[in-house]
Amino acid sequence: xxxxxxxxxxxxxxxxxxxxxxxxxxxxxxxxxxxxxxxxxxxxxxxxxxxxxxxxxxxxxxxxxxxxxxxxxxxxxxxxxxxxxxxxxxxxxxxxxxxxxxxxxxxxxxxxxxxxxxxxxxxxxxxxxxxxxxxxxxxxxxxxxxxxxxxxxxxxxxxxxxxxxxxxxxxxxxxxxxxxxxxxxxxxxxxxxxxxxxxxxxxxxxxxxxxxxxxxxxxxxxxxxxxxxxxxxxxxxxxxxxxxxxxxxxxxxxxxxxxxxxxxxxxxxxxxxxxxxxxxxxxxxxxxxxxx
Amino acid sequence: xxxxxxxxxxxxxxxxxxxxxxxxxxxxxxxxxxxxxxxxxxxxxxxxxxxxxxxxxxxxxxxxxxxxxxxxxxxxxxxxxxxxxxxxxxxxxxxxxxxxxxxxxxxxxxxxxxxxxxxxxxxxxxxxxxxxxxxxxxxxxxxxxxxxxxxxxxxxxxxxxxxxxxxxxxxxxxxxxxxxxxxxxxxxxxxxxxxxxxxxxxxxxxxxxxxxxxxxxxxxxxxxxxxxxxxxxxxxxxxxxxxxxxxxxxxxxxxxxxxxxxxxxxxxxxxxxxxxxxxxxxxxxxxxxxxxxxxxxxxxxxxxxxxxxxxxxxxxxxxxxxxxxxxxxxxxxxxxxxxxxxxx
Numbered sequence: 001x002x003x004x005x006x007x008x009x010x011x012x013x014x015x016x017x018x019x020x021x022x023x024x025x026x027x028x029x030x031x032x033x034x035x036x037x038x039x040x041x042x043x044x045x046x047x048x049x050x051x052x053x054x055x056x057x058x059x060x061x062x063x064x065x066x067x068x069x070x071x072x073x074x075x076x077x078x079x080x081x082x083x084x085x086x087x088x089x090x091x092x093x094x095x096x097x098x099x100x101x102x103x104x105x106x107x108x109x110x111x112x113x114x115x116x117x118x119x120x121x122x123x124x125x126x127x128x129x130x131x132x133x134x135x136x137x138x139x140x141x142x143x144x145x146x147x148x149x150x151x152x153x154x155x156x157x158x159x160x161x162x163x164x165x166x167x168x169x170x171x172x173x174x175x176x177x178x179x180x181x182x183x184x185x186x187x188x189x190x191x192x193x194x195x196x197x198x199x200x201x202x203x204x205x206x207x208x209x210x211x212x213x214x215x216x217x218x219x220x221x222x223x224x225x226x227x228x229x230x231x232x233x234x235x236x237x238x239x240x241x242x243x244x245x246x247x248x249x250x251x252x253x254x255x256x257x258x259x260x261x262x263x264x265x266x267x268x269x270x271x272x273x274x275x276x277x278x279x280x281x282x283x284x285x286x287x288x289x290x291x292x
Numbered sequence: 293x294x295x296x297x298x299x300x301x302x303x304x305x306x307x308x309x310x311x312x313x314x315x316x317x318x319x320x321x322x323x324x325x326x327x328x329x330x331x332x333x334x335x336x337x338x339x340x341x342x343x344x345x346x347x348x349x350x351x352x353x354x355x356x357x358x359x360x361x362x363x364x365x366x367x368x369x370x371x372x373x374x375x376x377x378x379x380x381x382x383x384x385x386x387x388x389x390x391x392x393x394x395x396x397x398x399x400x401x402x403x404x405x406x407x408x409x410x411x412x413x414x415x416x417x418x419x420x421x422x423x424x425x426x427x428x429x430x431x432x433x434x435x436x437x438x439x440x441x442x443x444x445x446x447x448x449x450x451x452x453x454x455x456x457x458x459x460x461x462x463x464x465x466x467x468x469x470x471x472x473x474x475x476x477x478x479x480x481x482x483x484x485x486x487x488x489x490x491x492x493x494x495x496x497x498x499x500x501x502x503x504x505x506x507x508x509x510x511x512x513x514x515x516x517x518x519x520x521x522x523x524x525x526x527x528x529x530x531x532x533x534x535x536x537x538x539x540x541x542x543x544x545x546x547x548x549x550x551x552x553x554x555x556x557x558x559x560x561x562x563x564x565x566x567x568x569x570x571x572x573x574x575x576x577x578x579x580x581x582x583x584x585x586x587x588x589x590x591x592x593x594x595x596x597x598x599x600x601x602x603x604x605x606x607x608x609x610x611x612x613x614x615x616x617x618x619x620x621x622x623x624x625x626x627x628x629x630x631x632x633x634x635x636x
Contacts, residue, residue, distance in 0.1 A: 049329075056329070167349050174352055176359060182370030193373060195366050197355060199348035215348045217331070219368045233368050235331075246368075 006277060031071075033146040033226040033254070034080055034126065038068040040228060041251040042143045046133065048096075049242040056244075061090040064131070064143045064247070069112070078117040082128050084144055085110035096134065097209045097239035104134030124148050124157040133245060136207040137200070139234060141220050143247055147227035149192070155179075158192060158222075168199045175218075182221060182230065184249060186258030190224040200236055209239040226254055299625055306621045313613040314385055318378065321606045331367045333358050358394055362603065390607040396599050402607045406589065410574060413588030416504050416581070417573040420511035425566055427512065428519020429559070435520070436527025436558065437550050447520075455517035460579045463510045467583060470506055477506050479585075507584045511577070522565060527558040560631055564623045571619030575612040 044062040049055070063086070070081040087108045088094075094103035117126055124147060131142035140162065148154060155177070163175035175196030182191050200207075200214035216236040223230050232247040251257075325332040337355050358364070363380060365373040384390065390402035397405050435444045471479040530536065531554055539549045574589070581591035589608065596604035 167352055168347070170349055172349065172353070173356055176356065178365075178369075178373055180370050180376065181372035191370055191372075193370050195359070195369070197348075197352040199352075201348075213346065213348060213351075215351055217334075217366075219366055221370055231368070231370075 006280060010273070010277075031078070031126070031146060031148045031227060032150065033223070033228040034068055034071045034078075035254070036068060036071050037253070038066075039251075039253045040064075040066045040143070040249065042229075042247050043250040044133070044143075044245065044247040047244045047246070049244065051240075051242060057092070058090070059093045059096075060088050062086055062088045062133070063250075066128070066144055073119075076119045078119055078126070079114065080117070080126065080128065081112070081114045082144075083110075083112040084129050086131065094134070096243070099209060099239075123151055124154055124161075135238075136205040137210070137216075137236075138203045138205055140196070140198070140203070140218060141229060141232055143229050143232070145229065147222055149222065149224055149227040155192070158194065162194055162196050166202065167197075168201065174198065179224075183260055184221075184223075184230050185252070185255075186261040187255060188260045189230065189255070191230060192222040192224060194218065194220045194222070196220075200238075207238065211237055211240075214238070228252075228254075295625075295628060298628060302621050302624055306617050310614065310617050311382070313617070314382055314610065315378075317606060317609050317613065318381055320609075321602050325367055329367065333362075333364050333366065361392060361394065385610055390610075391603060393601065393604050395601040396595060396604055402604060405592065405604070406607065406611055409587060409589045409592050412500070412586060413575070413577075413581070413590060414573055415500060416507060416586055416588060417511070417577060418570075419504075420508045420515065421569050421573060423508070423512045424515035425519050425562075425569065427516040429523045429562060431516070432520040432523025433527055433550075433555060433558070436524040436531065437554075439524075439528050444524075448524075451517040451520050454513060455521065457514065459510070459514040460583060462514055463507065463580060463583045466506060466510050477503065503584075504586070507580050507586065511580060519562070519565070523558065523562055526561050527554060530554045530558040533557075560627070563630060564627055567623035567626060568616070568619050571615045574615045 042064040044064060046059040046062075047056045048059055050057070065083075065085045065087075067083045068080065069083060070079070072079045085108065088105060091107075094105055096104055111129075113129065115126070115128055125145060126148070127142075127145045129142070129144040131144055132139060147158075151157075159177050163173065163177050165171065165174055167174050175194055178193040178195075180191060180193050181188055182193075183189075184191075196218040198216040198218065200210050200216050201212055203216060204210050214237040216234060219231070219233040219235075220229060221231040222228070228249070229247070230249045232245075234243070234245040236243055322332050324330075333355055337351070337358055359366075363377060365377050388403050390406070393400050393402050393405060431447065435441075435447055438444055467479070470476045536549060536554055539553045544553075577588075578590035578594050580586070581588045582594045585591070589611070593605065593608045593612075595601075596608060
């Protein structure tokens with residue numbers, strides 16, 4: 001019986017670390033995130049903090065889905081066919097301000113579309129569809145956008161486009177960019193992480209209750225390999241309440257999930273296995289000595 | 293285990309304690325953010341901007357300034373950034389790279405601010421502690437040698453009364469009496485020349501010592517009773533030991549029995565307390581320094597708390613923890629050196 005256990009342990013020792021080396025499906029093309037057949041799902045939640053009571057209330061949860069049906073690059077033109085949807089679930093409130101006469105959003109929206117990009121002018125970011133979650137604010141990021149992270153000068157583009165810019169008419173630093181890593185869906189991913197602050201009035205489309213002093217905080221993580229938004233958070237003041245919108249990648253077929261978790265688990269199993277094997281051999285040697 | 297091994301082991305445990313304290317200190321100042329869900333930088337910056345509407349441009353500038361100077365990641369930052377931040381924090385603390393202050397002393401390195409305050413705290417607490425210990429030990433030894441005597445009963449009553457009086461109350465009372473009523477000392481000032489760096493060092497030192505006399509007196513009055521009680525009880529315990537009876541049976545005079553045999557043994561528990569009290573010399577006395585407006589380490593912490601200057605608070609807490617841990621290690625080692633019976 002003990003021999004069988006040790007055999008299983010040795011097999012685990014040999015097999016489990018392989019989880020670490022399994023590579024993702026992403027190719028090393030310019031825009032890996034737009035590979036044909038790529039599927040992404042994000043979970044979103046809108047929470048609202050009432051400063052007068054200091055409590056958060058849940059407004060709704062949503063699920064964003066994106067499927068790249070076709071992606072073709074010919075010369076300087078990129079053509080992408082995609083299907084997308086946003087489903088709102090667990091809905092508590094769809095009116096964001098007291099002045100709202102009707103619900104801001106419908107239960108769901110979906111569609112399929114074909115977009116063509118001229119790569120001579122649009123080479124770093126591909127906005128497939130705008131998502132505003134019922135707000136009249138021009139949010140700078142949404143899940144339905146893919147970045148060409150492999151493109152030369154992409155980091156400079158990120159810095160120039162997002163971390164510097166106009167705030168209430170003045171050109172200044174408005175954010176920080178970090179090269180770091182995070183655990184996404186149980187897998188370690190290298191990311192670009194941005195913390196950016198906008199004056200809400202600079203992004204206001206027609207939001208009447210948006211205060212002049214309101215600042216929009218944006219935290220966004222962009223995958224360094226796929227160029228997709230992994231995590232996104234908006235935090236701003238509207239109608240005397242603090243709105244917090246969180247979006248997080250919840251599923252994809254573009255990289256192996258739980259690789260990091262499995263590596264940690266396998267590491268523990270390896271250590272335990274080594275300990276069991278060492279104990280077994282020590283015991284055997286002791287038994288031999290006793291026999292003598 | 294020899295003394296050398298014991299010292300090495302004590303140093304290692306001291307380092308581990310310091311590391312735990314560092315992590316605790318790190319958590320403590322980020323806990324409000326973790327509990328409330330508000331970004332730590334927002335938390336710090338908003339606390340500075342309380343009371344008025346702030347222009348987005350100014351708000352963003354202060355926030356980014358804070359973030360870049362302190363490399364403090366946002367609450368929703370990736371795990372990698374937080375781990376980098378913790379490692380950098382621990383390395384910085386071990387190397388005394390405490391960063392620059394953002395609010396109270398904007399732009400000045402925190403380590404420099406702390407170093408400038410230490411001499412003033414030492415000038416206040418060191419004489420007060422040494423005088424308290426000396427009076428406490430001498431009087432305590434006298435009372436411990438003759439427990440139940442009239443002097444013992446009288447001084448014990450006085451000592452217990454002084455011991456139970458809150459120090460801050462005594463200090464406020466003395467300050468009102470000597471600076472407002474009788475005007476022996478000015479209410480504030482004197483130490484400012486020391487802080488500013490007067491051209492004549494001797495004059496500013498004497499000036500400071502004159503200003504510090506009143507707080508030192510109050511600290512001695514409030515502090516000597518504790519040492520006296522400790523010494524008295526320790527000596528009383530030792531006086532009941534068999535070897536004291538043997539010494540008396542040998543025909544030794546009472547002074548030899550008391551000072552050569554009993555006193556040496558009775559002072560051992562006091563030594564630990566003395567070394568720990570010396571640690572307090574560096575860290576200052578927050579309330580005393582606040583009442584008498586003495587610009588030492590304690591007053592710096594008091595100001596930092598009032599102004600919600602978290603980085604300065606964090607660094608001062610670390611400094612206090614570090615000196616206490618070092619004093620503890622010294623106390624343990626010196627105890628082992630003084631008492632050969634101690635098993636490591």
